[in-house]
Amino acid sequence: MRISKVFNAILLSGLCAVAINASAQEIPTLQNGVLTIGSDLTWAPFDYYDKNVPAGFDAELMAKISKGLGLTPRIDDTRFANLVIGLSGKKFDVVASALYITPARAKQIDYVPYLKTGGSLMTLKGSEFRPETVNDLCGKKVASLKGAAWVPTLTKLSSEHCTPSGKGAIGVQEYESSPMAAQALLSKAADVQFEDAAVAQMLIKQTKGRLEITSKTIIEPVVIGLGVEKGNTVLAAALTEQLDRLKQNGEYQAMLTAYNLQEPTKDDIAAAYSGK
Template sequence: MLITRRKFILATAALCSAASIAHAQDNKVLRVATDATFPPMEFVQNGHRTGFDIDLVEAMAKQMGRHVQWTDIDFKGLIPGLVAHRFDVAVSAIYITDARKKVVDFTQPYYHGGLVVLVKKSNTAIKTPADLDGKKVSVQVGTKSVDFLRTHYPKVQRVEVEKNEDMFNLVQIGRVDAAVTGKPAAQQYAKTTGDMRVLDTPLTTEEYGMAVRKDMPQLTQQLNAALDKIKANGTYAKLLKKWFGPDAK
């Protein structure tokens, strides 16, 4: 009986030790999800993830002494994935909103953005956001654009698509009149194609944040501290200039 009990204690100790080691290893990994279809924030180039958000997270993880384990997932699955504990952080040009803050935590804002309207240069019917009424407008499922148009532009004929590139392509081929999306991606697409333009008047002015599981407040604090450090040492400014040009702030 004594031997059996001793074996039980030793087995329990071994399990606890293994759990401690696994936990220690986990603390070296930062599990981050993104939808890499939103240049210049995050996208795939030559088979590799890249973009401002990607570089920013990697720089922050390095500051934290951690390795990033990336998960690629559609934008609409980012918040549900966090809630389901599939990963710990979601970084994908996510606007900080009151609705999202009910189910996840956010770091301090790391970049300013907002919703804008993208149209073809040849489109003379849409000069201001008010001209969207009655028009076909493409939006990506799961983004703020959907609810924003539903609430503020109920007369718009929304065309909801799964992928960011599909949203832009519909404008390009004339299947829709405009797209409503985040400012960085819209500006990048207009610059790349040459035959698109972003309306001067934005729909909203908002800020991007990194979404974190609510049961990990310490991680949110660590991410904020890392962001402060890379801002202080000049890394953040270098990334801004790399992805948004020499005048970016």
């Protein structure tokens, strides 16, 4: 009886392994058995290095997803502005780097939505300038991550509102990483930093309270998605299936709680794609 149980356990294990391997073989990846992931590892708490090892929400999530697919995850550290270009150029299978869903990007790549966040305005601690909304940024120098989704919003606001009303243009200063944008703020090369809300909280801790968030609510809530090459429906479906699995077993919600993030609703996702 015991031998029968052991044999059944071995048989079941073998069948599972075969199923995983078959699933992995069906998924088109750049390297056999490997899921190559593009991430900008300068954006804590989403993506960063911890003792030279990729860490953060995206690294944890992709490790779980890759395991479910029977693939080995490999994260390529790439600056944010080059992620979409790299995906289109077949340098990665997927981008997992807190990539906001925008109508413009949706024309270039396909998405698997998985998070909701938003922006915050941050200044030097004790600064007399305490902006609460984007309308307070007229005539100011704003530090930002290069290629961030809110840059076009600030440019439009500047040309359509700030300049015509005589309040002065918004000087958007784009940097290769969020820490570099924060350094510009710390050195007073910028008046304010427009940053993702979760990242802003992390930067405040890293600078030991030298910075503070002045906006009262999340600015322009946004949906984040995993990026895949346009038309790669097989990989997108596989990622979606694994994400659903993590939601069902509770691992996804546990991660959201740990990182103080939210799951996007269907309405949130629809609004992200439409730009409304």
